[in-house]
Amino acid sequence: MKILHLDSTHSYLSDELEKLGFTNHFDFKSTKKKIENLIFPYYGIIIRSRIIIDKSLIDKAINLKFIARFGSGLENIDLDYANKKHIKIISAPEGNANAVGEHALGMLLSLMNNISKTHKEIRNGVWERESNRGFELKNKTVGLIGYGNTGKSFAKKLSGLDVKTLFNDIKPNLEDNFAKEVSIEEIQKNSDVISLHTSLTKQANQIINKSFIDKCKKPFWLINTARGQCINTKDLIAGIKNNKILGAALDVLEFEKQSFEKLSETLDSNSDLLYLIKSKNIIITPHIAGWTHESKINLAKIILKKIKNFV
Numbered sequence: 001m002k003i004l005h006l007d008s009t010h011s012y013l014s015d016e017l018e019k020l021g022f023t024n025h026f027d028f029k030s031t032k033k034k035i036e037n038l039i040f041p042y043y044g045i046i047i048r049s050r051i052i053i054d055k056s057l058i059d060k061a062i063n064l065k066f067i068a069r070f071g072s073g074l075e076n077i078d079l080d081y082a083n084k085k086h087i088k089i090i091s092a093p094e095g096n097a098n099a100v101g102e103h104a105l106g107m108l109l110s111l112m113n114n115i116s117k118t119h120k121e122i123r124n125g126v127w128e129r130e131s132n133r134g135f136e137l138k139n140k141t142v143g144l145i146g147y148g149n150t151g152k153s154f155a156k157k158l159s160g161l162d163v164k165t166l167f168n169d170i171k172p173n174l175e176d177n178f179a180k181e182v183s184i185e186e187i188q189k190n191s192d193v194i195s196l197h198t199s200l201t202k203q204a205n206q207i208i209n210k211s212f213i214d215k216c217k218k219p220f221w222l223i224n225t226a227r228g229q230c231i232n233t234k235d236l237i238a239g240i241k242n243n244k245i246l247g248a249a250l251d252v253l254e255f256e257k258q259s260f261e262k263l264s265e266t267l268d269s270n271s272d273l274l275y276l277i278k279s280k281n282i283i284i285t286p287h288i289a290g291w292t293h294e295s296k297i298n299l300a301k302i303i304l305k306k307i308k309n310f311v
Contacts, residue, residue, distance in 0.1 A: 002041055007048035009070045010300035017304065020311075036060045044307070046070060049260055053077040058085055066090055066310055068303050071290065072149070073227065075200045076258065090306045093149045095299035096290030101153030103289035104195055104225045107249035111221055112137065116283050138162040143191030145184070145207065146198030147174045150225065150290075154195060155179040166190065170203065188215045195223035196230050210235040219246050225289040228252040233272045240281050247281040251289040260287045 003017060005026045014024045022044075027035065032051050039045075039061045046068045047053065053067055055078055064087055067077060072093035082089055110116050113134035121128060142158055144151045144167040155165045155178035165179040168187050175181040187194065194216075198204040208222065209232040222245055224231055233254045239245035255273050257264045263273070276282050 001043035003044040003046060004035075004039065004042045005046045006035065007046070007050050007070065009046060009048070009303075010296045012297055013046070013070075013300040013304055016300075017307070020308070032057065039064070044068060046303070047076070049073070049076050049258060051076070052258070053082070055081045058082060058087065061087075066307065068307060070299055070303060071096065073199060075227070088310050090303060090310065092299045092302040092306070095302045096292070096295035097149035097153040099292040099295040100150040100197075100225050100289040101157050103251060103285070104150075104154045104223050104249075105157050107225075107251065107283055107285070108193060108195070108221065108223055109137070111223075111247045111249045111283050117280050137193075140164070140192040141166065141190045142193040142195065143167070143182075143187035144179060145169075145187065145194065145196050146204070146226065147171075147179065147181075148197065148199075151195075151197035152176070152178065154197065164190075169198075170201075185215070188212070189217045191216070191220055192218060193221045193223065196226040198226050198230060200227040200229055204230050206230065206232045208232065208236065210238065213239045213244050216244065219243055221246050222248040224248070225251045228254040228256055233276070237272060237275055240279060245281075247283075249283040250276070251285045252287050253284070256287060 001021070002023045002025060005014065005024060006028065008028055017024060035051060036057050039057060041063055042061065043063060044066045045053070045064065048070050053076060058064070058078065058081055066088040067082060068090040069077065070092065072091055074089065074091055077089065079089060114132040118132050139162060141164045144155060144165065147167040147169040151167060155167065158165050159178045166182045166187055167179045168182060168184045196208070207230055213235060231254065236245065236248060240248065253263070255263050255270060276284060
């Protein structure tokens with residue numbers, strides 16, 4: 001049985017699949033159209049985000065039995081049509097949840113204590129203490145939007161920091177010892193920090209917008225390790241300028257390419273992107289929250305286990 005790898009992963013995955021009797025083929029550069037022309041003999045596909053698996057491609061994958069997403073987000077797969085064609089969807093949202101939780105905490109502490117900002121200042125010969133006085137997390141309220149694997153990971157890490165953690169999720173009855181389930185209105189009323197941990201669904205698309213920000217009772221710090229499209233960038237910038245948002249830590253941007261490997265626009269052509277990068281109130285990392293050495297092998301092991309269970 002042939003498996004087509006459309007993105008690079010960890011060599012452990014392909015090595016172990018070969019031991020199970022699969023034949024691995026690798027194609028990290030071909031266009032979607034070319035992939036459609038060669039997909040028919042393959043039993044499985046392993047992808048990250050480079051290619052959209054839509055109806056057109058699925059119709060040509062007449063022997064396809066599974067699609068394995070090396071990660072968590074499934075927005076590049078037509079799930080309804082794949083299910084209609086009885087194609088198994090495999091993902092590993094638990095594989096990098098710890099990495100995302102740690103990264104979110106690191107970004108938040110850096111943001112609240114001006115760590116990134118002061119580092120840049122010192123490199124430019126500026127030594128300012130009073131203007132860089134930070135804030136402590138103790139006694140703050142953190143509101144999480146989305147309480148799946150990464151939300152739970154972040155909440156667990158926050159539990160040792162004397163904070164009150166709230167969450168809102170479209171699924172009910174997820175409350176545990178680390179966070180209390182509340183309405184989105186209670187998140188807006190009480191949160192000093194709001195952190196996004198949701199998939200890119202219709203409900204989550206641009207969930208942080210002018211209306212949401214205006215309903216928040218306190219100025220707040222914003223963390224996004226989910227998807228860039230969850231935030232309306234123009235409304236975020238307006239929130240920063242009018243002090244409704246104290247600062248933002250963004251691992252993802254609205255301006256990323258579909259593959260997440262590069263930005264889709266240059267600084268010269270996008271004033272909003274330029275503002276984000278130059279703002280002293282914003283920290284940006286290049287979509288690396290779940291991109292650790294440990295998560296790479298962990299994702300491979302989880303995907304392999306789920307393929308084994310399927311076949």
